[in-house]
Amino acid sequence: MFDRLKARLGGNVNSTGPTGGDQERIFLDGAYRLHKTEDVSRFTALAVDAFPQFQQRITCFGASWLGCQFATDEARIVGGDRQILLLEPGTGEALEIPVGFSAFHDSELVQQSDAVAAFSFFNAWRAAGGEAPQYDQCVGYKQPLFLGGSDDLSNLEITDFDVYWSIAAQILQKVRGLPAGTSMRQIGIAD
Template sequence: MFERFLAAFAVSDGPSVAPRVPVTSVELWLDAAGGRAFEGGLYRVHTRPSARASDALVREAFPEFAGRLSCFGYDWLGRQFATDSGRGKDGDPEVMLFEPGSGEALEIPVPFSRFHDEELIDYTEEALARSFFDEWRRSGGQAPKIAECVGYQRPLFLGGDDAVANLEISDLDVYWTIMGQFRRQAKGLPKGTPITAVVRDQS
């Protein structure tokens, strides 16, 4: 596990990854690679504390998945990758992608054990939007630091453009909190409903 990923994705923030024991679970992967950024911030592995914090943020934004998810990584757009206990085999659940900017939860039909070596290697563009990241960097955009992401100024589900001009560096927790509030308030509205105002939760 992780051989192809570690050969193709260079660590750009943190020490190199050399697991002391075979990595057979999310917890062992977080212990081995937690906090590292890869390919200039394209993808980052959670630490155990940041994974727990992200679990809570995703549950707030996507309450329909409460009790099923365990975050293990996130990409430059702040999109969270999590295992889904409702899919896959016991001990090796399949992966979900939670997108704050689009308000979508996408099923990735690959178990955690094969996600890094297959999905991130063979489908890098689909999984991590690498060409969009490259476009952002060429435009002068900074690589996100730990606890940061490149977020949409206006989310796609509220009519924002999927373009570099609609991106900005954001605090990851703040971005998820705001996008989660927006998503919950917009959820269930008929497609095309004009949004004239969004009220932020005060709780």
């Protein structure tokens, strides 16, 4: 696994040293990463807080630079392979990717890096002076797209991954089910 992804990158796969028996694996110059084994439960819990309909059926295994998480889905199994879900905190959407874990890494990330990890947008972010996020960070939307934020570089900032997901989950819980176009005057975040 990962052979095609590594080949496409021409050896540009960044790995840091061992951490708790795992290696942090970062691909596409930082646009995609695999979660450390010891963090999978925590990242899955963050995703379930934002997308409670997937409780008891997903396991998050990786993330994009924009904070999107990728998960295997126990409710969608094809040919013995759990299919992939893309969970987007900035849009509030969960998108089905009709492949299993191995095919996701060997095919989808290689052939569809823009669709899967917004790789061209990542390159534009980097060209404008933005840094690749660290393992505990993502580049999140200042104003989420589901609240009318713009999908452009001026609406992005580096933020803590857990905080981004926690805030997105709280807001999504409040706005889900509201009619489209509902005006919101004030949003507050409290401890």
